[in-house]
Every structure is written in structure tokens, then in C-alpha cells.
Amino acid sequence: MKYLTLICCLFSLTAKATNYYADPLAGSMANTGSFNSPWASLSSIFTANKTFAAGDTLFLRTGNHGYALIRGLNTGYVVIAPQPGQMPIIDRIRISASPTLAADYWKLYGLTIQSESTGTTATPAYFLLEIYPYATHITVSHCTISSNLNTTGWTRDDWRNRCNNGLSTRGKLNANYIIEDNIIKNVAFGLSISSSSTIVRGNTVQYFTNDGSRVVGSDILFEKNRVLDLIKVMSNLENHDDLFQSFVYPAGGTGQDTLKNNVIRNNLFVCCTDTTRAFRGPVQGIGCFDGVYLNWVIENNIVMPDHWHGISLYGAVNCRIVNNTVLDPYPYTPVDPVDNNATNIGPAWITINKKTSGPPSSGNVVRNNLVANTILFSTPDVGVASNNLILGALANFSNYFVDVSNFAQPLQLDLHLRPGSPAIDAGETVFASTSDFDDVSRPQGPGFDIGAYEFLNNAVFVSETSARQVMRLYPNPSGGNIHVELPALPDAGTYTLHIYNHLGEHVFTEQVPAAANLYLGHLPKGLYMLSAQVEGGKMVVGRILLQ
Numbered sequence: 393m394k395y396l397t398l399i400c401c402l403f404s405l406t407a408k409a410t411n412y413y414a415d416p417l418a419g420s421m422a423n424t425g426s427f428n429s430p431w432a433s434l435s436s437i438f439t440a441n442k443t444f445a446a447g448d449t450l451f452l453r454t455g456n457h458g459y460a461l462i463r464g465l466n467t468g469y470v471v472i473a474p475q476p477g478q479m480p481i482i483d484r485i486r487i488s489a490s491p492t493l494a495a496d497y498w499k500l501y502g503l504t505i506q507s508e509s510t511g512t513t514a515t516p517a518y519f520l521l522e523i524y525p526y527a528t529h530i531t532v533s534h535c536t537i538s539s540n541l542n543t544t545g546w547t548r549d550d551w552r553n554r555c556n557n558g559l560s561t562r563g564k565l566n567a568n569y570i571i572e573d574n575i576i577k578n579v580a581f582g583l584s585i586s587s588s589s590t591i592v593r594g595n596t597v598q599y600f601t602n603d604g605s606r607v608v609g610s611d612i613l614f615e616k617n618r619v620l621d622l623i624k625v626m627s628n629l630e631n632h633d634d635l636f637q638s639f640v641y642p643a644g645g646t647g648q649d650t651l652k653n654n655v656i657r658n659n660l661f662v663c664c665t666d667t668t669r670a671f672r673g674p675v676q677g678i679g680c681f682d683g684v685y686l687n688w689v690i691e692n693n694i695v696m697p698d699h700w701h702g703i704s705l706y707g708a709v710n711c712r713i714v715n716n717t718v719l720d721p722y723p724y725t726p727v728d729p730v731d732n733n734a735t736n737i738g739p740a741w742i743t744i745n746k747k748t749s750g751p752p753s754s755g756n757v758v759r760n761n762l763v764a765n766t767i768l769f770s771t772p773d774v775g776v777a778s779n780n781l782i783l784g785a786l787a788n789f790s791n792y793f794v795d796v797s798n799f800a801q802p803l804q805l806d807l808h809l810r811p812g813s814p815a816i817d818a819g820e821t822v823f824a825s826t827s828d829f830d831d832v833s834r835p836q837g838p839g840f841d842i843g844a845y846e847f848l849n850n851a852v853f854v855s856e857t858s859a860r861q862v863m864r865l866y867p868n869p870s871g872g873n874i875h876v877e878l879p880a881l882p883d884a885g886t887y888t889l890h891i892y893n894h895l896g897e898h899v900f901t902e903q904v905p906a907a908a909n910l911y912l913g914h915l916p917k918g919l920y921m922l923s924a925q926v927e928g929g930k931m932v933v934g935r936i937l938l939q
Contacts, residue, residue: 409447413475416455433457434472434482444470446497452480459484466497469531473501483507484520488527495527503535507556509580514552514626516580523587525564532559533570538577543599548730551601551625551671555580558597561587563609571595582619585609592617601625603634604661604675610652618660620803624673627731633673635661635697638680640707652686656693658829658844663698663722665803672726674737676701677718682747683707691715691825692844695740696802698722702740702763707747708774710755715825717844718742719764719783721802743768744775760819762792762843779820781842792843808845815842831892831923863924865936872913874936878906878924887924891915912938 412425416433421440423429431437435458437450444450446468453475460482464470474480482505488495500521509517520537523530539555546554558576561569567587573594576582582597583605590609596618597604604619619635626633636659640651656678663675677697678690681704688711695702695718702718705711720739727736742763744753756775758767764783769775783789789796792813795806809815819840827833828846836846864877878887891900891912899915904924912920917938 408445409449410445412444412448412450413453414450414457414480415453416457416480417453419453434460434480438462438464446470449473451475451478452482452503453478454480456480457482460486461489461493462487462498463489463493463495464498465494469497469499469529471499471501472503474503480504481506484518486522486524487530488524490524491526493526495530497529498527499531499533500535501531501533505535505537506540508539508554509556510553514630516555516557519557519560519581519584520579521559523561523567523569525562525567525587528564528566529568531570531572532574533572535574536577537574537579539579541577543578548625548671551623555601557581558583558600560584561590561609563587565589581606583617585612585614588612591615596620599623601633602631603637605636606634607636607638607654607656608640608651610650610654612654614654614656614659616658618662620660620662620665622663622673622675623671624675624726624728624731625671627728629731632676632679634676634679634701635663635695636678637676638685639682640684650684650686651688653688654685655689655691657689657691657825658831659693661693662696662802665801667722667800667802673728673731674698674725676704677740678703680705680708684709684747684750685711687711689714692827692829693717694807694829694844695719696721697738697740698725699738700741700765701743702765703742704745705743705753705756706745707750708744708753708756709751711744712756712823713742713744713758713761714823715760715819715828715840715842715844716742717762717807719762719789721786721789721796721799721805723786723799739764741765741768742780743770745770757823759822760824760840760842762815779818779842781815781818807843809841809843809847811847813847816847818842831890831921832925833890863922865922868936870912870936870938872911872915872938874910874912876904876908876910876922876924878904880906890923890925892921892923893918912936 413430414434415430419430419432421432421436425431438461449471505520537558558579563586566589569587569590571592576597578599581602582600585607586609588609588611591613593615598620601623622633664672675697676699677695679701684707686709691714693716718740725736744756753774758777759779761780767777767780794808794810798804817837817839819842824840829844832846834840834846841847886903889902889904893899920936
């Protein structure tokens with residue numbers, strides 16, 4: 393019960409908050425919803441039009457909670473989460489399906505949403521989690537969204553017919569959505585973001601059969617996501633597969649004129665993490681086709697497609713493509729035997745081209761990028777390209793990077809810059825990214841480096857997975873008082889703790905010991921990144937939500 397009490401405190405931060413419970417196996421809608429008198433399934437709770445107050449938490453118990461239509465206008469966040477030690481499954485969630493079923497201030501935390509498609513046409517039936525445009529202030533965090541977590545033995549037909557789509561947000565001005573730290577796995581389309589004012593951070597999309605991620609809205613921060621492993625079972629006539637795709641809808645649709653002010657940074661995009669697996673095939677990298685794209689920033693991404701399109705913008709105005717590492721690490725591209733349109737393609741380039749109609753591309757900057765193939769502009773007046781390095785053949789990669797010895801396992805490539813790399817101190821200062829893929833501040837030497845990583849002498853890097861194990865922040869979410877625990881340092885040394893807001897702006901620096909109490913109540917409510925560094929380059933990172 394101590395663990396349960398702690399979890400309740402983390403979620404229910406207001407004095408009058410109530411904890412409710414849902415048990416699809418033993419509960420009843422005639423009950424009170426208390427710990428000892430739980431309601432039935434999540435879907436039944438919303439069918440019965442139950443209402444909640446700001447700060448309430450609805451804990452789910454083991455069992456299948458069905459297809460839940462979440463609605464209700466709250467004045468502060470209401471949390472839906474598994475009861476500690478329980479393993480609920482939800483078939484499908486839709487938030488705010490119509491104007492009469494509007495939703496405001498809901499937080500889904502740690503849920504498992506899983507349901508296979510049963511079709512035979514290779515067309516997914518639906519998204520497993522959908523946020524409709526009649527919803528605002530929605531957070532989806534630490535959830536697992538999957539058609540099926542176990543795909544052992546799946547055939548090509550299984551991948552085509554058993555996958556649903558992952559997570560979708562629909563268009564709305566000032567939606568204020570946070571999609572963070574979720575796992576979206578074994579799906580057709582992964583993340584599809586059509587809303588505005590949305591933060592998409594720290595998610596992993598892996599094993600997808602169509603597009604890994606789509607952004608077709610404005611004012612979106614797409615940061616620190618990992619999009620991995622196309623499962624090539626669709627023909628090119630059925631879908632042009634992308635790790636990240638954007639496009640402008642036809643007249644009358646979301647973003648019909650311009651998609652603007654999007655920031656795409658510090659993401660990892662990889663076509664195939666294990667070249668020995670089945671269902672390999674080519675995938676485009678960051679493919680933004682038929683804009684207009686206005687004031688986009690694409691920086692510090694690592695893009696490893698098996699295609700020419702590493703980063704491609706068609707119809708770009710005042711966009712910046714800066715400090716990315718774009719390469720095709722695959723010695724060959726398999727040709728899908730069922731797809732007569734598949735060919736051996738690549739290596740990857742960065743290009744800005746014209747769109748089919750509308751204003752020409754202009755005012756763009758392509759700078760400080762490491763790219764395998766070339767930089768292509770459709771016309772000279774597209775913009776400025778400077779201080780980019782072309783890697784060329786795979787044999788040249790070892791001149792730039794710490795370890796590129798195993799192209800069969802691209803995630804094992806260490807793309808940090810090696811001592812003596814031509815990319816060190818070779819970047820242009822203007823429009824350069826002020827930090828790198830690891831959140832290391834730039835520059836570390838006399839000049840900015842080229843590519844996604846800034847060179848550090850004697851650096852020891854902590855992986856994303858390890859970092860989450862070695863930095864503890866609690867309570868999280870927090871009202872302002874937080875406790876930080878970091879690995880012990882020799883000689884009672886201290887960390888330099890940096891805090892950044894969701895826009896990447898530096899807001900706080902302090903020297904702290906391995907265990908410290910901090911008050912951050914002076915900062916505005918929102919999501920913050922914490923980076924703790926010590927001399928020699930070792931760094932751990934974490935995130936805290938202030939509310």
C-alpha cells in the first residue's frame with residue numbers, strides 16, 4: 393500500500409482530488425468507484441457519463457477495458473492510469489468524438505492500448521488512439537500502443553492485415569497536446585500529428601508498415617523521438633514509405649495553405665536497425681512534399697534512410713536545415729520481390745525543391761550538415777547552402793565518426809565525431825544550433841562543428857535508456873519542489889545542472905551534488921528538460937512536468 397500511496401500523491405496534487413477505480417472483471421457501474429467498490433470497464437464509465445474534477449485520478453485494474461470514448465470538460469488535469477501492480481488492456485481510445493462530446497484536461501499515463509485489425513485488404517481499420525479536434529489540453533505519456541506486442545512468426549500477409557494505426561491527433565488551433573515518452577510498435581502508420589500547438593517528444597515508433605511519423609499541422613515541436621524499422625510489405629503503388637512525412641492537404645482540409653513554425657530536432661530516424669531481419673526495403677527519411685512549409689527548423693537529427701530522400705522540402709519558405717547527420721549506411725537495398733516498382737536507390741541527399749503550384753521556395757538556409765550524397769536546390773534563389781560536408785562512399789565514414797564498423801546493425805554505429813574529424817570546428821556560426829543531439833552546448837572548441845554531434849575531448853556518453861535509470865526526479869509531475877538523484881561523484885564533486893523549456897530555451901543553471909532538493913516554482917507550468925554534466929563530458933538527462 394505504500395507504493396500505491398506514493399503514486400496517488402504523484403497524480404493527485406489538489407486538496408480535494410479523488411481516486412477512482414475501474415475493474416472490468418469484478419466491478420459494476422452500480423458501485424461508487426472507490427477502492428473497495430470499483431466501477432466496471434473504462435468504456436462503461438464514459439457510457440454512463442461519469443464526471444470528474446480537476447486533480448482526480450482514475451486507476452484501471454487488470455482486464456480488457458474495451459473501446460473507450462473519453463469526454464468531459466475539466467478545469468484541470470484528470471489522470472487515467474493503471475493501478476500499480478495491475479495490467480489493464482484497452483482495445484481502442486477516442487478522445488472527443490464530436491462537438492457534443494468535447495474533452496478538456498485529460499492525461500493518459502502508462503496505459504497499454506492494443507488491438508489487431510481483422511481486415512484482409514491491407515487497409516488498417518482505425519487508429520488505436522485518436523484525439524479529435526474537439527479536445528484541448530490532452531497529455532498522452534508513457535503509454536504502449538500496439539497492434540500486437542508479439543509478432544513472432546508473422547508472415548507478409550499478417551503484417552499487411554493485422555496492423556492497425558498507432559496514434560493520431562486531429563487539427564485544432566491551440567490544441568495544447570503533449571505526446572511524450574510513448575512506445576508505438578507493430579503498426580501501419582505510427583504517429584500522425586494534424587493538430588497545432590502540440591509537443592511530440594521522446595516517443596519510439598518501431599516496426600511500421602507505411603509511414604513512421606507524419607506532421608501535418610503547425611506550431612509543433614517534434615523532438616527526441618526515435619522512428620525505426622520499416623516493415624516493407626506494401627508495394628510502392630500502395631504507399632511511399634517515410635520515416636517522417638509532411639504534406640499540405642487539399643483545399644478544405646487541415647493545413648490547406650501553409651504549415652508553419654514547426655521544429656523538428658534531435659530525432660533519430662533509421663530505416664532498418666538489423667539488416668539480417670525479414671521484410672527489409674527502402675524508406676524515405678524526412679520527406680516534406682508539396683508544402684508550403686514556412687519557418688520550419690530541422691536541426692540535430694540523425695537520419696538513416698535507405699533512399700535518396702534524406703531531408704527533402706518541396707515548397708519551403710524561410711526554413712532552416714542545420715547541423716543534421718544524414719547518411720545511408722546500407723551497402724545494398726533489397727528489392728521487394730512482390731513490388732515491381734522497387735529498385736536499388738540512394739544514397740541520401742538534402743534537397744529543397746519547388747512545389748507543384750504556389751509560391752516558389754525562397755529564403756532558406758542549409759548549413760553545417762553532414763550528408764552522404766549532396767545538397768540539391770531546384771534553383772539558385774531557393775536559399776543559401778554553406779559549410780556542409782559530403783561524406784560520399786561508406787569507406788569514407790571512418791574519417792568522420794568514432795565507430796562505423798558494423799553497418800549490419802546501424803544502431804551500433806557511433807556517429808560522434810572522432811578526433812581529427814574534418815567536421816570539427818568547420819561550421820558556420822550564423823543559425824548554428826546552440827546545442828547538439830546529446831544536449832551538449834555548442835561550440836565546445838573555437839568553432840561550431842558540422843553534423844548532429846559536437847566534439848568533446850574524453851567524452852563518456854550515457855545512452856537514453858541508461859540515462860533514465862541514473863537520473864531520478866520526484867515527485868514528477870511536481871508543483872515546484874523536486875528531488876534530484878544522480879550517480880555519486882568521486883571526491884564529493886558536483887554536477888552542472890541545466891534546465892531547458894519545451895522550446896529548448898535555457899532557463900536555469902546551478903551546481904548541485906549527487907542528491908539535491910530544488911525549488912522550481914518560479915518557472916511557468918510546463919515540461920522541462922534537465923541535463924546534468926560533469927567535467928569530461930559525462931551527461932545524464934531527465935524530464936520534469938511542472939503543474
